[in-house]
Amino acid sequence: MFPKPYSLRLYVPSDLGADLGVVLDKGQSHYVATVMRRRDGDKVALFNGRDGEWIGQLQEVHKNHCLVHVTEQLRPQIEEPDIELLFAPIKKIQTGLIVQKATELGVASLQPVQTQRTNAERLREDKMALQALEAAEQCERLNLPTVHGLIKLEQALAALEPDRTLIFCNERLSGNSPKEVLSNLPSSEKWAIVTGPEGGFADEEIEMISARPNTHAISLGPRILRAETAVFACLSLLQAFQGDWV
């Protein structure tokens, strides 16, 4: 369907280069052999976050182990924009959507934060990492975003480097047109976005975020977006104004 030499694309931790052999792990081998029904000689694209994207040929396909003979490079590694997403996790399905879409939209790291109105005790970091990996394979990214464990909002803010430009999605703000704000940011190569939980940030949280130097609040229009929708919107805007959609 696509003008590309593969329809199967996998992340592997191994080094990639011409004539190297890569062993797929058990989960991937099951997927390749049983779910996707590939056979010896079929092609697969591989990426590892360092060496770009490579094409390889499947050898010794078995549901427990597969070998890939790496042949040629399709694309060199490119840098993704350095965008860190601080988000308040919500219900399981919506958190999954945030991980998936934020990966497609090119975040470098996902930092779930505990806010006063966050209620997500059972956040599964391993599950989120898997969702990010699957989204990266699907969207043709050349690396994986880093998935962090839940920490408090104040800790996450304190951990941001001072020269990282923070975009604060403040749903109850009027004015602060995103076009105006995002067009006139100080020059930067490191960004972060912070979005709130269902029900919004508490007043003290808004003050705390706003008090951080190098923080720029934007409004996302007159309708009240759901927490996950605000993430999708803000990331799209940052990519269009400052990231790799420019």
Place this chain on the structure above:
Amino acid sequence: MFPKPYSLRLYVPSDLGADLGVVLDKGQSHYVATVMRRRDGDKVALFNGRDGEWIGQLQEVHKNHCLVHVTEQLRPQIEEPDIELLFAPIKKIQTGLIVQKATELGVASLQPVQTQRTNAERLREDKMALQALEAAEQCERLNLPTVHGLIKLEQALAALEPDRTLIFCNERLSGNSPKEVLSNLPSSEKWAIVTGPEGGFADEEIEMISARPNTHAISLGPRILRAETAVFACLSLLQAFQGDWV
């Protein structure tokens, strides 16, 4: 939690004005009485797409019928931007997400289109209308988007007024930075967006869309977005550059 005088907000078809009585239908009455456990005297916000947003008091709360005594106007009616979304429906869950998020992001109408690679025979127009209504109630919109039935892509394109500016999200395009394109559109008050199915548009479809006058293609970056993600991204960008987020 919010600084607003209600936490329940409903769309009603009836006229709204001071001292009018509004009868809620059976579904809404069940929701109000049984799900939300409201009682006589509790407040509810109402909107009808014409008269702005009003606050009223519940009277005679019953699971089959409720009466609302409308008291005062909270907000006058405002115009939403005139944005029509042409989208290829995908799996049920994703189509539901598109309807919900597009409503939050302020589309005026939703037009599902049949493309060569669309496979959605059982599209439920009534279900989509309900999803749009619920999203409108939740996001504090003052009207509902119009939900249309599935038609062929060529019919949908032919039905667009010639002076409606069409934004074409072409996933396999490089260049055509959205910032560049959306900043330099001819002045317009009517927009449409067209996004493709999983697997993308066929070559003839790309030609057909591109051949329409007043059509502007944008790329959404180097990663391949899922069909629904492209909708969220493109709508956010159009609102930020030309719509009511400006």
